[in-house]
Amino acid sequence: MVTIKDVAKMANVSPSTVSRVIADHKHISAETKERVRKVMKELGYHPNVIARSLIKRSSQALGLVLSRSTESAFSNPFFPEILRGISTVTQSHHYSLVLAAAENYQEEAKQYLRMLMEKRVDGVIILASRVNDELIQRLAEEEYPFVVVGRAQGIKEYTSVNNDNIQAAYLAVRHLLNLGNQRIAFLNGPEEYTFCQDRFQGYCMALREYGIEVNGDYVRNAENLQEDGYRLTKELMSIEPRPHALFAADDLMAIGAYRALKEEGLSIPDDVAVIGFNDNYLAAFMEPPLTTVRIPIYEMGVVAAQLIFHILQNKEACAQQRILSSQLIVRESCGAKRKFPELAGK
């Protein structure tokens, strides 16, 4: 392996000088810099990050764990997309990203802690937060650098990035209300996630604003997106009086719902309006194209990474919550474009 010493020898300087050339230190003469750089190129030298990490007492890496349970609660391209956002930022900081996979929450927590304890990573990004999230609590107590994607709860100080779940759900439901739907069913995700709580809150807000009381029968929680989307829609459609519209907290649930509605001979949007969430890549291809909410996943990744670097740079950084706006994508599953053609371009 070619080390800094080899370069030093060949360039007739000390290793320190080479190190300073790498860092582009100002007290190194232009000619030395040039000479050393030439030698580095010649020998194909690349600094060993491990050695650098050791002396800098920083692994120059961020940690991430992909949990099956979390992933299945999101519409599918979530993970690669947020990863990409995170990655662009880590790259520009010359950091790397350490990844682990876990089957469940217990394992997920263990992996996060291990990474941090073994100093494999300088900080972590938590990809979802639960209602009583022990991991987040623990990280906060032990003062590990972390940022959460989502909203944490029962924690005094933490930094996070999130989309505006309450507002987004509110706008989606209001969209349905504006189109004349009164009885709106809500297919929510697993209650344990804070983002599901938030979407439910937005749903309630909109209904109340229109003077409609929330009817518990119209609200269901799914564990498995597609299958439960199908099954719970069947259940909802057998309620008397039948809902006019359906708000699904994920497009995959809406796919299941579509199927159930078609089987029941109900037309979308004429008999039942449907609105989804997450703007899955299939939403535009559904029949009819699904109106849904697009959340800025990539951007959330970018911000999450920026926030953690902020924390790493000034230890006493003020905790902050960043909320990114979602966008209602009006397509044809609610009938809005027929009633209000001006929405078509939106």
Place this chain on the structure above:
Amino acid sequence: MVTIKDVAKMANVSPSTVSRVIADHKHISAETKERVRKVMKELGYHPNVIARSLIKRSSQALGLVLSRSTESAFSNPFFPEILRGISTVTQSHHYSLVLAAAENYQEEAKQYLRMLMEKRVDGVIILASRVNDELIQRLAEEEYPFVVVGRAQGIKEYTSVNNDNIQAAYLAVRHLLNLGNQRIAFLNGPEEYTFCQDRFQGYCMALREYGIEVNGDYVRNAENLQEDGYRLTKELMSIEPRPHALFAADDLMAIGAYRALKEEGLSIPDDVAVIGFNDNYLAAFMEPPLTTVRIPIYEMGVVAAQLIFHILQNKEACAQQRILSSQLIVRESCGAKRKFPELAGK
């Protein structure tokens, strides 16, 4: 930070002894081991992987890069799934996984090389291989440890894991032929990937076996899965004589195809039989449920990781190609279950 020295001091032994306790060295007395372990627990000591890596001259990590171009060529849950397979193996070896994201092939190659050159990782897993893959060529030349998921080309020695693309495509097309379809169109992915070449080869094999000549008009290459699936199906259906069946090299293309066929008023499978590839989580939910090929993604991840550890352990490991079998999932888009009800359980 609590180091090995702190533990040593508190346990009244030398750091070497602590190190040996960690490694469960045999020449350490049982009582010392116990005492040291107790102190480690008390102090909350965890070995610093970075320091260990430095002296072991091994980063204890594997590298992976997620490229947008590659990802969009696969049906969606490919990446998380293979990652999970890889991760289980790396974990059992106490290795970590370093990840980067790239927008295109150039960047992807750069990232892989950088990881290796900076000694951030001991080896890499390449997630797809192209027809004239310069990265793979380079890795082979420079003798970096790597394994490719897929089939490489123009390389003398390399280790890989792949699914049986030729055989799988062959069986899929034969399935269509057995059901009486003669004119079979093929919606393939981008030609630059070797797996697309292979699927095409399987397609040809099946046709020839049935004495049918390959008709270039019936074969198309898509860049973008869904949109091209739709567009190219429209094109294919306007050919005279119209194909009896459609083999799509990815389920997402089949989704686009379904849409095109429905718009043309063609019924599946009565007018046109359709078969997909990859068993996307939506395939079973399509209308009619899509017959498709399931490839063992998770298992490929496991094997890929095992292979790279094999290489890392005995440098002169024999290059090997591992092929994993796919499985034809017969559903209702080819009409097989009506004609041959015994297939229904398969």
Place this chain on the structure above:
DNA sequence: TGTAATTATGCAAACGTTAGCATAATATTT
């Protein structure tokens, strides 16, 4: 009882960097 083998532990060097201090050479000020 003396020698050899085994068991248990410590010392010190090494892994490839970085950075504070020291020093030498040059430039700037008085």
Place this chain on the structure above:
DNA sequence: AAATATTATGCTAACGTTTGCATAATTACA
């Protein structure tokens, strides 16, 4: 010309481990 500031470089210790060699203590063997 002397004093000072600036620029360019080297020496050395440090980061937290592991490990070969040395040594001491114990056990086994003859």
